[in-house]
Amino acid sequence: MRQFKLGKAFTLMESGPVVLVTTRDGEKSNIMTISWMMVVDFIPRFALTTGAWNHSFAALRKHRECVIAIPTVDMLDQVVGIGTCSGIDTDKFARFGLTPEAGKIVKAPLIKECLANIECKVIDIVSRHNIVVLEGVAAYMNPARKEKRTIHAVGDGTFIVDGRKLDRKKMMAPKLPPGL
Numbered sequence: 001m002r003q004f005k006l007g008k009a010f011t012l013m014e015s016g017p018v019v020l021v022t023t024r025d026g027e028k029s030n031i032m033t034i035s036w037m038m039v040v041d042f043i044p045r046f047a048l049t050t051g052a053w054n055h056s057f058a059a060l061r062k063h064r065e066c067v068i069a070i071p072t073v074d075m076l077d078q079v080v081g082i083g084t085c086s087g088i089d090t091d092k093f094a095r096f097g098l099t100p101e102a103g104k105i106v107k108a109p110l111i112k113e114c115l116a117n118i119e120c121k122v123i124d125i126v127s128r129h130n131i132v133v134l135e136g137v138a139a140y141m142n143p144a145r146k147e148k149r150t151i152h153a154v155g156d157g158t159f160i161v162d163g164r165k166l167d168r169k170k171m172m173a174p175k176l177p178p179g180l
Contacts, residue, residue, distance in 0.1 A: 011155040018079055018151050018159070020069040021048065022100070022108045023059035029100055029109050031092040032056045033083030035153035037068075042177045044136040046120065051130040055087040060132055064122035065106040068134070069114040072147040073161045079151065105137045115145050 100109030120134035
């Protein structure tokens with residue numbers, strides 16, 4: 001083994017899918033790019049890391065809902081652009097050519113161009129670690145999307161794209177929830 005710089009250790013594990021999270025503050029909608037996300041439970045529950053440095057955080061805390069939108073590789077420049085500007089002074093839907101769509105349960109919009117959208121309710125905020133715990137309440141797939149490969153941030157400005165899918169469903173069947 002060769003020693004690796006500790007300050008870069010997160011780049012070995014950050015590569016979960018990059019998502020777009022939409023919120024609505026009562027008057028306007030916003031989008032933020034999040035690369036620090038994880039599945040917490042099959043229910044489904046998710047956790048993301050964000051805080052007051054993101055304009056959307058106030059809406060998450062106050063209205064306790066959002067949409068997790070899953071973009072594909074052809075949207076990479078939009079995803080990076082969204083993450084490098086602020087909703088304080090930018091209508092990100094207009095600037096990046098994205099279409100907001102109403103969901104069935106939460107007021108935050110779905111993003112039509114994304115592969116999938118999950119309406120979520122905030123069930124906990126762990127302030128000490130800037131973790132927002134979400135419970136999915138509705139989910140949608142976009143069957144019109146030809147591109148299905150998602151993107152994964154390495155954390156240093158580079159990205160990985162999903163590749164070949166390897167099937168081990170039979171082998172894992174005893175550990176998977178019914179219906180998968």
